[in-house]
Amino acid sequence: MATPVLDKVEKDSAASPYITVTFRIRRYNPEVSDAAVWEDFQIEIDPKERVLDGLHKIKWDLDGTLTFRRSCAHGICGSDAMRINGKNRLACKTLIKDINPEKPITVEAIKGLTVMKDLVVDMEPFFQAYRDVMPFLVTKGNEPTRERLQSAEDRERFDDTTKCILCAACTSSCPVFWNDGQYFGPAAIVNAHRFIFDSRDEAGEQRLEILNDKDGVWRCRTTFNCTDACPRGIEITKAIQEVKRALITRRF
Amino acid sequence: MSADTSTAIGPVEGGAHYDVDNPAPYIEAPRKRTGKTPRATRGNFEMAAWLFMRLSGVVLVVLVLGHLLIQLFLDGGVSKIGFAFVAGRWASPFWQVWDLLMLWLAMLHGANGLRTVINDYAERANTRLWLKGLLYTATVFTILLGTLVIFTFDPNIR
Secondary structure, eight states: OHHHHHHHHHHHHHSOOOEEEEEEEEEOOTTTOSSOEEEEEEEEEOTTSBHHHHHHHIIIIIOTTOOOOOSSSSSSSOOOEEEETTEEEEGGGOBGGGGOTTSOEEEEOOTTSOEEETTEEOOHHHHHHHHHTOOSOOOOSOOOSSOOOOOHHHHHHTTGGGGOOOOOTTGGGOHHHHHHSOSOOHHHHHHHHHHHTOTTOSOHHHHHHHHTSTTSGGGOOOOOHHHHHOTTOOOHHHHHHHHHHHHHHTTO | OOTTTGGGOSOOTTGGGOOSSSOOOOOOOTTOOOTTSOSOOOSSHHHHHHHHHHHHHHHHHHHHHHHHIIIIISTTGGGGOSHHHHHHHTTSHHHHHHHHHHHHHHHHHHHHHHHHHHHHHOOSHHHHHHHHHHHHHHHHHHHHHHHHHHHHOOTTOO
16 A cells, blocks of 8 residues: 555656756956956756755855855845845745746845945945944833833834844835935834834934934835835834834924 | 846956956945044934925815816816916915915925935935035025015006
């Protein structure tokens, strides 16, 4: 009885799951040229694998000079945000089968930040904006001897924005940020939102004042690019609108 | 997505003159906050502008649609418009206020919208300065001229 089942399994595993996929990667090496070029790589890969696995195959087997960032490779650290088929995604959370492997898969660095090499960008302006909104708990008075308690509802208020992994997929998808890069960017506002609406924090007013800047929340055009790009599914545009509302209602 | 990129593939032209000791010029990230970046850019102007756009937009929907309805559809439509028609309307302070309000709100709303567009699309500081200068000049000129006409309109002019 078990024999036919076993046969079937053997037959299935005999058929190779591998398909040939073309990776079209935007290469840039300042030691070779000041221009970026698209380079095609053909690799055999299981469509159930991720774009990051493809990049690894290229780097390990085909061209060791391919440069990209990745740390945990499981969607937690936020190192490998890149523009895949024209959309900002995490390479480690994008399956080959989900992005039409029949056509070449384009991979390029995220936009709006200086490309250092291949897919590596200078994240400093992004983190500068993050630091500017004071992304840490600020309280007055004596430190309590136990935890700072909070009701479940109070925690729920800013739950969505705690999910940010600082991958810069949102900020580098924002057309306002692309232009002159002075806009704080969605990620910084999301992380300010996380503390502004935290009942334990006492510097909400200060953060709102920082985001009232001429390059603060008012430059948001609600194009929803950030919400679409976020690999954690944070409702970023909604968070930005909530900060705007807080800025207005606190005065009037 | 990939169609537009396929033409971009090709050999690098004149690529050989950069190496380890002589890398390509580093292009500064635009956002970089340096010591020169002004810090005192806070103020409520942007918030006021943002609020004004929403509020004036709501009022303008009524004003402009009413205006278009009266001018183009009701009572003979566009063919009735002439000097006499305008003179008759501006004899009433109600229509004077309506037109004045519409002029100011529409001009400021449009100018602020264009200011935003310039901020978003002009990349160099100089381009911004000139475009905004042009915009503000045109706005002030149109608002002042329109206001002058509404207040000093003389139906018996010959």
